[in-house]
Amino acid sequence: MDRRKFLQLSGAGLGFSMLPLSGIAVAESKLTQSGLDVAVKKELADAALNTATKLGASYADVRIGRYLNQYVITREMKVQNVVNTESIGMGVRVIANGTWGFAATNDMTSDGIARATAQAVATAKANSKQQKEPVELAPVKGHGEVSWRTPIQKNAMQIPLAEKVDLLMEVNKSALDAGASFINSMLYLVNEQKYFASTDGSYIDQDVHRLWAPMQVTAVDKKDGGFRTRNGLSQPVGRGFEYLDGRAEDKIQSQTVLYRDSYDMVEDARLAAEQAQEKLTAKSVTPGKYDLVLDPSHLWLTIHESVGHPLELDRVLGYEANYAGTSFATIDKWRSGKFQYGSDKVNLFADKVQPGSLGAVGYDDEGVQTGNWDLVKDGVLVNYQAIRDQVHMLDQKESHGCCYADSWSSVQFQRMANVSLLPGKEELSVDDMIKDVEKGIYIVGAGSFSIDQQRYNFQFGGQLFYEIKEGKIAGMLEDVAYQSNTQEFWNSCSQICDKRDYRLGGSFFDGKGQPGQVSAVSHGSSTTRFDGVNVINTKRKLG
Structure with a gap:
């Protein structure tokens, strides 16, 4: 697995011609599969912490992560790209001789973790020769075994791709029917499954979800070729797919869609088309x-x-x-x-x-x-x-x-x-x-x-x-x-x-x-x- 693979996505619109995706391309079904059991993650983390301590580290922490991304990109009534990625591995950070050291690996075996931990400690000791003052950490009391999850109602990764595409096609049709010349619409979905452990005595399992549904609507003046755009007014959120269930009822004086608990992407596309045309003569x-x-x-x-x-x-x-x-x-x-x-x-x-x-x-x-x-x-x-x-x-x-x-x-x-x-x-x-x-x-x-x-x-x-x-x-x-x-x-x-x-x-x-x-x-x-x-x-x- 490539430690850091960046995928070029064409036609993204909104200036996102290069999107940072860490991981490898996987099938959509992979996004809904369970990750490592928490007991396995604790065992792997303890192996790293014990190795670091034995090698002379005064402090160590371990992050075991599984990072999932799905990007769905459309233009007018066509799907331009669907990208699913997964990245799994472990990073270990240590203090040895008063200096930070770090190493990472996707070799999730005892030997792989031991090698990465040894590398982190060796890096810290080598860097300590240049360190003028030792690292001073604010104290943190160990939390024991705890967990936290983004409070979502619908896991966006579990929503079928066809349903997501249908939503974006409805969005695009709404804009085109209202007079737009072009429209790009997108869904960016992220799930970070993160496990943290440290020599302070913390074992923290977290499941973090985020989504964003941007669009860009363009109106062209057929007489002189001039054009104006209006980007969508959705905001990226730490929410589940329920954020996109809304149907806007409230308007403010500028006729923009209010968004709080939900966002009406279809209605915003219609308004964006009308407002982009209005901008042509503003x-x-x-x-x-x-x-x-x-x-x-x-x-x-x-x-x-x-x-x-x-x-x-x-x-x-x-x-x-x-x-x-x-x-x-x-x-x-x-x-x-x-x-x-x-x-x-x-x-x-x-x-x-x-x-x-x-x-x-x-x-x-x-x-x-x-x-x-x-x-x-x-x-x-x-x-x-x-x-x-x-x-x-x-x-x-x-x-x-x-x-x-x-x-x-x-x-x-x-x-x-x-x-x-x-x-x-x-x-x-x-x-x-x-x-x-x-x-x-x-x-x-x-x-x-x-x-x-x-x-x-x-x-x-x-x-x-x-x-x-x-x-x-x-x-x-x-x-x-x-x-x-x-x-x-x-x-x-x-x-x-x-x-x-x-x-x-x-x-x-x-x-x-x-x-x-x-x-x-x-x-x-x-x-x-x-x-x-x-x-x-x-x-x-x-x-």
């Missing part, structure tokens, strides 16, 4: 200062880039500088206790337990029980995201529980937790918020973005833009993007709708690290207003 925005009303389907990406990434401690410390940059939110700003990240309306928190979120697990990938914590409180920076060997740098005693590896063959490291904006405390609907805006733009859906290496200066687009004049929606706009810097933007936050409007968005493929890994992470918010933000016109002029 007025081009006049640049200037506007009050922005940002829907959660849009704001999640701004949170991800301007809050989630800059508050990862390894980025703050410079560990990601070579690949992904650093952070403006430096330690001295946090230590001052006075750094105004945003207005006093802004409360941002990290959360690894939120139901339905992509990052929800019972325990992270170094055996820490997960929870939630504040990052920005009443606008002031109060914390970061850190793991066991980092929190001592913040004078803290407990890991935040946000360690993750995307495969058994990858070493676990600090990853972004679900990072979200707390809803407003006062009762406030979207309609009420819009009524108070004199000159503004209501933005729905995530689009293109650009942000600098310190996660400070940025530019964001979107899917749908509606002009607000004197408290009323005055029609659709096009060619909209807003520019700001992180501190200025979050300090311009003036209103946040209450918890009734709270929704999750998220990223299914968030990249980080060298060698690169991907993780899935959600970001929640209610619709939020930002005052006096600079808006530019993105229309390209020829000649």
